């Protein structure tokens with residue numbers, strides 16, 4: 001990532017019009033002027049927080065990872081006092097780690113199938129097949145009597 005310029009909040013506050021709209025999210029100074037028309041949430045919400053730190057508003061909406069990844073595209077600098085990590089958030093206000101998807105029944109760690117899952121995979125079909133053949137055997141035996 002190219003070196004970023006450092007801005008103070010009062011410098012950012014000088015860019016709050018539709019033709020020149022900046023805001024701060026997680027310590028990143030963003031120029032969202034070209035994004036106003038494209039923002040799925042509409043331009044009004046962005047203009048309301050133009051020139052300000054909109055971190056809280058951005059997080060409160062529960063923006064997707066895709067939206068969070070877009071931040072870097074509009075970044076023109078960092079807010080004074082923040083250092084931006086290459087990926088994700090900032091030292092000052094880290095972006096919440098995306099929650100790892102876990103199956104409710106089996107928690108798969110490190111790509112390894114847990115032992116009891118392997119046990120079930122083996123014994124459940126065996127049990128079903130066993131029940132079926134027992135049923136067949138018993139119903140045939142019953143017919144012979």
Ligand code: HEM
Pocket residue numbers: 025030032035039040041042045046049054057058061062063064065066067068070071074
């Ligand atoms: C550069 C900054 C921003 C980007 C890149 C961005 C991006 C997006 C994207 C991609 C969506 C679609 C839904 C999703 O993927 O989460 C969205 C929806 C939305 N955004 Fe933003 N957004 C930004 C800033 C903001 C800010 C500062 C606010 C509030 C002040 C806001 C309010 C909303 C709202 C209200 C929606 C609609 C949510 C819905 O319909 O459920 N966004 N935004």
